[in-house]
Amino acid sequence: xxxxxxxxxHATAIRIxxxxxxxxxxxxxxxxxxxxxxxxxxxxxSLDAFLYRVTVNKCYDLLRxxxxxxxxxxxxxxxxFFAGDQDADKKLNDDEVNAALNTLTDKLSIxxxxxxxxxxxxxxxxxxxxxxxxxxxxxxxxNLRHARKKMENFAEEYIK
Amino acid sequence: xxxxDKILEGLKYRKPDFKxxxxxxxxxxxxxxxxxxxxxxxxxxxxxxxxxRRSLSIAxxxxxxxxxxxxxxxxxxxNQLESRIMNVSTDEILEQQRKNVIANSLVIEDNExxxxxxxxxxxxxxxxxxxxxxxxxxxxxxxLIRSGNSGSRVQKKKxxxxxxxxxx
Numbered sequence: 213x214x215x216x217x218x219x220x221x222h223a224t225a226i227r228i229x230x231x232x233x234x235x236x237x238x239x240x241x242x243x244x245x246x247x248x249x250x251x252x253x254x255x256x257x258s259l260d261a262f263l264y265r266v267t268v269n270k271c272y273d274l275l276r277x278x279x280x281x282x283x284x285x286x287x288x289x290x291x292x293f294f295a296g297d298q299d300a301d302k303k304l305n306d307d308e309v310n311a312a313l314n315t316l317t318d319k320l321s322i323x324x325x326x327x328x329x330x331x332x333x334x335x336x337x338x339x340x341x342x343x344x345x346x347x348x349x350x351x352x353x354x355n356l357r358h359a360r361k362k363m364e365n366f367a368e369e370y371i372k
Numbered sequence: 373x374x375x376x377d378k379i380l381e382g383l384k385y386r387k388p389d390f391k392x393x394x395x396x397x398x399x400x401x402x403x404x405x406x407x408x409x410x411x412x413x414x415x416x417x418x419x420x421x422x423x424x425r426r427s428l429s430i431a432x433x434x435x436x437x438x439x440x441x442x443x444x445x446x447x448x449x450x451n452q453l454e455s456r457i458m459n460v461s462t463d464e465i466l467e468q469q470r471k472n473v474i475a476n477s478l479v480i481e482d483n484e485x486x487x488x489x490x491x492x493x494x495x496x497x498x499x500x501x502x503x504x505x506x507x508x509x510x511x512x513x514x515x516l517i518r519s520g521n522s523g524s525r526v527q528k529k530k531x532x533x534x535x536x537x538x539x540x
Contacts, residue, residue, distance in 0.1 A: 214400050226388045236392070240400050247404040251420050260379030267487060295375045306388050313383060332380050360376070367375040 214243055217260075221267050227329045228271040230314040232306055238270045264344035268326055275322045288315055288370065295371045319362050327352055328359035475500075 221242060226235035246253065247264050253259045290304065290312035317335045326345060330336040331352075338356075342349045418424055475496075494502075 214397055218393065218397060218400075222393075222396075223388060232388070232391070233389075236396055240396060240403060243400045244403045249420060251417070252422070288433055291379055294379040296378075304386055306391075309383065309386050309388060312379075316379065316383075333384050335384075364374070364376050367379060371375055371379070 213259075216297040218243075221263060222263070223269055223273055224330065225267055226306070226310070226311060227333050228268070228326055229274055230317075232310070234274055235306050238267060238274065240337075241270055242266045261340075261343050264340070264348070268330075268344045272322055272326065275325070288312075291316060291367075295367065315318070316363065318365065319358050319366055321355075324355045324359040324362070327355040328363070331356055345371055472496075 220237060221239050222235055225238045226232060229235050231237065242263060246263060249262070253262055256268050294312065313329075317328065320328060323345070323360070327341055329348075330341045330344065331338070336344070338349050338352050341347075341352050345352070347355070
């Protein structure tokens with residue numbers, strides 16, 4: 213089960229937290245928690261939902277504790293690279309991609325960041341995001357709309 | 373294509389490398405194995421049973437309600453008991469006082485002393501004893517008088533007989 217689910221969970225965690233080590237800790241804690249609660253998780257579907265829910269909750273807690281680094285523009289160059297006529301084969305390391313994502317989502321609230329990352333980068337449906345975050349579907353849509361608006365403003369203003 | 377869409381496409385295309393994947397899996401397996409043998413997991417395992425958790429919550433609420441109800445009933449009964457004790461004691465005191473008044477009035481009537489309240493202070497027991505003694509003495513006196521009267525009558529009856537004998 214760990215081998216099957218770990219990649220997706222790790223990708224989600226690293227994109228929300230924008231930090232490799234934090235993402236690994238979150239994934240490990242998630243699986244341990246699922247192991248503790250395995251008696252109440254019988255179906256595969258509920259297991260998946262529970263995994264994402266725990267991961268998202270842990271990411272949320274981490275982002276709340278983390279001091280907001282407002283005005284972080286470490287990843288602006290990477291974002292400019294993405295916005296331009298990018299070279300698809302150009303190799304970028306995780307830190308560069310994380311920095312770019314962090315810069316892009318810096319202006320978003322934690323909820324908006326989670327919803328935006330899951331829908332736009334992880335291709336999750338609104339229902340799946342609602343289940344993972346505990347929000348209503350309308351709330352997910354609303355957060356996504358606001359997030360997209362902020363992102364577009366940011367892209368127009370800072371990435372030229 | 374707008375800038376944001378291009379950026380998102382670029383970010384989506386470059387999925388994060390998962391360095392140390394096997395190491396992470398091993399550490400997860402170790403952590404879960406440790407949890408398996410941890411006593412605390414066994415102790416609190418029942419908390420995973422939803423119906424048990426719910427029924428215990430309901431039971432605790434019921435116990436609190438019962439306790440509050442019981443306290444209310446106990447307080448009400450204690451109050452009733454207090455008022456009853458007060459009534460009984462008041463009745464008893466009044467009854468005793470009534471008896472005392474009757475006894476005193478009887479003593480005073482019997483003794484025909486017609487004492488004023490403020491003229492003399494005598495203990496009730498002494499007065500009763502005095503009244504009893506007086507009554508006893510009076511009875512003896514009356515008996516004596518009665519016996520004296522009957523004796524003189526016999527004498528009166530006998531004396532004519534003596535005279536008759538003398539006459540004879």
